[in-house]
Amino acid sequence: MNGQPIEILLVEDQPDDVRLAMHAFRTFDIADRVHVLQDGAEAIAFLLCTPPYEHRATHEPPRLVLLDLHLPKVDGLEVLRCLKSDPRTQRIPIVVLTSSRQESDLLESYRLGANSYIVKPVDFEVFLSVVRELGRYWLVRNELPCDSSDLRQQSRSLPKELS
């Protein structure tokens, strides 16, 4: 943690995908507000502030979770189920970002309360535009309940690349 509040939590286990995503975040100058976790169990612990993340405060949730489905230990659907059924975390926007076009994954994700579902494009140019749109929409346009007003304050000071 570098003192900046976490705005995006990326849950992704593929190092290549993490690097590509971080490159995209850097492109839009938001990489320092992104935190990366590599498996589902860690993601749940982080968001519910359980060990090893007990020092975190639940009232400082990220503005967006980008969640892969194919994850070690606890898979993405299980993470969804867990977070969306817990009152402390159910309002956090979760966007599924996955390689799967499987109809069953889509249906199950939405059933469990995913806020959006995006298939990772093979074309990197397309991926870049996806990341820009995500940032623009979830970090700028989207309104969240008032208890995260401080986050909203910060959203106005987003880098110009996103606006």
Add this chain to the structure above:
Amino acid sequence: MSSRTSEVEQRVCCDAAFMAFDQAAWLADDEGRVVSVYGAFEQIWEHPLSELLEDPNAIAGWVHPDDRAIIERRGDEPSKEVRLIAKDGATRWISLRSVDIRDPRLPGLARLTVARDISAAKAGQLRMHAEQEAADQALRASKKHLAAATRLARLGSWSRDLRTGVSEWSDQQREILGFKTDEPIGLQEFLDRVVAEDRQHVLDVMNKSERDGHRFSLAYRLLVDGAMRHVSEVGAVDFDDVGTPARIYGISQDVTEQVRAAEALRTSEERFRITANVTNDALWDWDLTRDHISWSVGFHNLFHYTPEEVDASLSFWSDRIHPDDREEVLASLRDAIEHEGLQWRKEYRFRRADGEFVFVEDRGNVIRDEDGKVVRMVGGISDITRRKREEIDIRRTNEELELRVRERTANMESALRELDAFSYSVSHDLRAPLRAIDGFSRMLHQEHAAELAPEALEYIDLIRAGARRMGQLIDDLLAFSRLGRQPLATDQVDMGAIAQRTVDELRHEAPDRKIEVTIGPLPDCIGDGSALKQVWVNLLSNALKYSRPRDVARIEIDAVSDDPAAPGLVVYRVRDNGVGFDERYAHKLFLVFQRLHPASEFEGTGVGLAIVHRIVDRHGGRVWGRSRPDGGSEFGFTIGKTSGQELTRRIT
């Protein structure tokens, strides 16, 4: 002797004579006054003579009132009979005879009347009359009874006077012979009715009886209106006083029904005997009143018991039923007997003489007496071991088959699950490295362009193009494999609207192209809207792709019902002015990954038309492609059995 004396003597004589014969006589003058009386006057009349002397008409007062008129009738009647009610209440008959005489002592004609008691004679006469009457009545009654009896018994009677040859036939006899009541018939007419084979016999028997006078009995057949009648007859001959045969007569009966019944019985008995011998079944007849079962020869054949071994009791049979079946068999038999059942049927195992059990089917009919009590059962046992074995075999085969089907289904299900997992892995894992290839190539190109030779930069572009094409291939392949399993909707689909929307989208994606599209009236069809949309997308994007070399792409969309490829059905068509294809390879058009153009000319993965084919096929339709003489191509497809009539309606 003086005349006086002689008169007295004469009178005494007369008196005595009348007295002796119980008669009375009196002489009356021409005025009716009685002048002399002789004989037993008072015995006969039971009245004093003085009454008559005082009143010449007194007699009329003495007789029965009904006969008074007879007495009072005067005239020449020489004799009269009158009744007299005697003092003892009996009726007596008196005969009166009168004769006119001349008496020299009297003027005019005198009348002498003689009275006689004829009661005794009269009684005899009356008795005879009554007896005669009774005899006549009895005769009439007996004739009536006889007629009724003969009618009831269908007894006919006939007789023939042997001297005159005249025959008489009773009505019933005529009926038996088939003659009308008034038809004149003689011996010849009768013989004509007898069937030819019996005629001589009839004559022989009758002739013999005429000769020796013995009674005869005989049976013969008649042919009446083409139908055969059987007659049984008995007869005899009457002789005259000198012993000459005078009359032959007979009584006959129509026994056709009895003969037929007997024949039928004989036939059915014969049939039963033959059946029992021929059939392999063990037929049985159980007399419940004495617990006796008779078995046909089939029982010995089926179960190999010798006739000596078999005893006729029920227990002989029931002891040989398989112990596991016995209770149930006996219970069902009891049930059939105790309840109103008529038929009984049961399958069970029965022990043969060699100790082995065979499967049998046993069926019986219940016979009851008038009170409904079962007195007898008749039935048969068949060996159904073979059938049973076959049933068991079939059941086992079915079970094995079912098991195999279950195994196959399980295998198939697991194969499908594996396929799903495979697709998932393809879609998920195969794309990840492609993303890395494309992403890092792009970064290399962007961030290190200055350090790379122009050729290296070109290679990087080629690497990225390859990665993108592979991504497309993976997506198409997944779409194609999904199509085979996805269930299809059956909605009313507006094909015209879908085609129009598809054209609009394609125009939007290629804003720089000059495209002319005409869309004719397209009838609706029944199918899955989103799958059919895919058909239009693939066909129309192909049309657009392969007409790229033309300045203006011309695409015609229509529907016809007179296409030779599917006469009478609606054919949706897409025609373009593109490069067409080599018809020699038309059979490869709809195969997956098969392409008829090099990728350098026209990009593509070879999946589009395979998808079209699969969707149309799953809608029960057909799809085909033709190259047009002017170079373009034409694709047509049908959906199910949508008939041309709908198209005509739509267009008009």
